[in-house]
Amino acid sequence: MDLPSSLAWLVDEAAASPGPERFLAELGRRLLAEGLPVSGGALTLSVPHPIIARRTWLWRAETGAVIEALAFAAAPRSDAGREWLAGLGPVWEERIGPSQDDPLLGWAGVANKAGAEAFAPEEAARLRQVARFAAAPLAALAAREARTALLEAYLGRRSAARVQSGALARGSGETIRAALLCADLRDFTALSQVTEPHAMIAALDAYFDRVAGAVHAFGGEVLKFIGDGVLAIFPVTTGAEARGDREACEAALRAVAAIRAGMIHLDRMREAEGLAPLPFGAALHFGEILWGNIGAADRLDFTAIGPAVNLVSRLEGLCKPLGRSVLISGAVAENTAATLTPLGEHALRGIAEPCAVFTLAEG
Missing domain, CATH: 3.30.70.1230 (Nucleotide cyclase, GGDEF domain)
Structure with missing residues (x-):
């Protein structure tokens, strides 16, 4: 039995995504194409950085655009992804791992869906399956982002890019x-x-x-x-x-x-x-x-x-x-x-x- 497009992509290609913003946008696009009623998505990664504690990417299905929100180490802890998703519709999210520093993946449903306060059981089950398949590529992306953040903090952006290029x-x-x-x-x-x-x-x-x-x-x-x-x-x-x-x-x-x-x-x-x-x-x-x-x-x-x-x-x-x-x-x-x-x-x-x-x- 062939895997759905989103799961096949997570297995075969997602780990090579240029960055978290492209990962989130492509995954959201594939979920939409498969009929899941998502109006937006959010991906949060913890990063080792002197002032930035977490980076959150926010994807809107209507436009396909991705924006980034930063959480600073000195600020009170908040969930920028959940707050943003709640403005679009019912929210489903899952931590990809046991730690509070593991990636957090969330989706918003369609706000005008008749009488819906949450995703239907079969939709939530599908999103849980997507989250499980996303664990490996997200681990690779998180490791790359952590390495980049550390190199940029100590070398500067251009020098870090040179070092990472070999x-x-x-x-x-x-x-x-x-x-x-x-x-x-x-x-x-x-x-x-x-x-x-x-x-x-x-x-x-x-x-x-x-x-x-x-x-x-x-x-x-x-x-x-x-x-x-x-x-x-x-x-x-x-x-x-x-x-x-x-x-x-x-x-x-x-x-x-x-x-x-x-x-x-x-x-x-x-x-x-x-x-x-x-x-x-x-x-x-x-x-x-x-x-x-x-x-x-x-x-x-x-x-x-x-x-x-x-x-x-x-x-x-x-x-x-x-x-x-x-x-x-x-x-x-x-x-x-x-x-x-x-x-x-x-x-x-x-x-x-x-x-x-x-x-x-x-x-």
Whole structure:
């Protein structure tokens, strides 16, 4: 006896789904085609992530669209899938495993079904059968999502994608063009000597939130946290969503302006609590970098190296002597229509040619 289409798909193909959203949409489509009266579906996975506790994908039969809802670790536990499904019709759901962290699969019936408050017994039996067959592919999907979440948390999205694609050999990499951002706290060593360790960690986290939040908001990626320092890139991209030199530089400029605004706000909050401010410096440069794997044979690091990285680091070191929180190289200034304030040419330690230096127009 041949299996129904949905069950055959779960056995043969579902584990290879590109992601949970495609899994849920395809399974829902097949259930509809088999006559099950589903108006929507929800799939919840727990993920190992610093701030996200659970991810829920919501599918609507009427449109075929899937949206994602996030549950954050600091928020009270809630069931976003059940709440959303209840707005569509009677709800059926099942935990795929014994633990509260196992996948949760749910379906909504048709709201206008005459007199129905729940799925009919034969419909519920079929959904239970689907859930049993879904256990294996969902385990594979959950493992992939967990691996991706961990890699992205520690490497960043682009670097994680490279590692997952198999770019693991030491010395492998590619030359890319990118705007680079290097940021650092001023007088961090002195501050750390007079600040209780847990308070220092909290201060660093607040600072990194401002920097990384702005970088990610404008399409960049943090490559490194080194002590109190940050190295981030805004790559020039190719393909359907290509970003040219100017777009990368202007994205970096918008990010560094947002970082400065965020740090001003943070210092005001700290001042209200009787805490010392966190003066910082940030520099922007644009150029070619080698982005790839370096390190020991059994301990690799996915990072960026090259003269452009050296220059942006040296330029950031000029922030304190010049009394500026943001410095911008001539290479970035040439690739933006933004109004910048020139600060002349300056020699940078270890860099052969003097660097034309600018800052944001407002200071």
